[in-house]
Amino acid sequence: MNDILHAHSERAIILAPLGRDAAVAADLLRSVGITSQACPDMSALVREIAQGAGFAIVTEEALRNADLKDLSRWLQDQPPWSDFAFILLTLRGGGIERNPALARLSEVLGNVVFLERPFHPGTLVSVARSALRGRRRQYDARARLEDLHQGEERLRAGLDKEKRAAEHQRLLIDELNHRVKNTLATVQSISTQTLRTADTKEDARDALERRLLALSRAHDVLTRESWDGADLFEVIEKALEPYQISGEKRLCIKGPHVRVTPRMSLALAMAMHELATNAVKYGALANKTGTIKVSWNVTNGTAPPRLTLRWTEAGGPPVIPPRRRGFGSRLIERSLANDLDGQVEIAFAPTGVVCTVDAPVA
Incomplete structure (x- = not known):
């Protein structure tokens, strides 16, 4: 508590164990509205001063043979703003100029008035x-x-806050630059491979447009999450949304909610798009009866936990394994495995394409 508001902050502490000096001094102070506390010995004086006081009145004889060690220590430990005052009542004819002992007391007490x-x-x-x-x-x-x-x-806290904000902004700018470069590299790779494998300009345009839109939808999910990762269910749901047909239940998405990194989000979104595009052309979505199931689980017993995801097609036209892997397959098996730091495998079973993914969730 602030001593200015403390009940003891302006009281007088009196050490006058002999005679009626303590009572007389207390009465005089009381008459002018100053409260006081009389002490029987030096230990009590130090204890009461430490609890709060305005000044102290002490008689010379009370200090003559007293141990002043604790009092001296308290005075030396005063905070910089404090210079505690003493009124020392001396004996007749005992002025400081005629009494060397008072000079010693003056050095110990510091701020002292001799009366x-x-x-x-x-x-x-x-x-x-x-x-x-x-x-x-x-x-x-x-x-x-x-x-x-x-x-x-407050100033230091404000400066620290500004410093942290500047550092955070710098990190965001660096991260943005990194993501822009990665996105441009992804777009460049998609464009190059699409143009290289397309049979006509129209095919190239349509394929490129679909792939860029899939990338855009994945970006939308991450942007809402401030690029701090995304929920895997939402990533896959948004990636397959264009292939859902109202009133039909041909796409089944099933798995626990798990947070994945921005890099994994983009890679899986592109893989889902490529698999779905292939299903529309040749697989389960090429007829009216085929179905696709995307399921996953997370194994938490490892460090880091591992994601196992499975794309399974059924009910579509009989699958004929391709004689050569197209861009979509290479994008999934190579790029996805690299981006996920895991393993990706596509199997062209006669009943339908099966794609399995095994990667760490980190």
């Missing part, structure tokens, strides 16, 4: 009020220091 007894009551009140005003100025100084410290902390 020779007997003294006029008004003198003690005046000195006490002066000591209390000085203590209040110390409290004000502390409050200003605390304000400066809090302002410094």
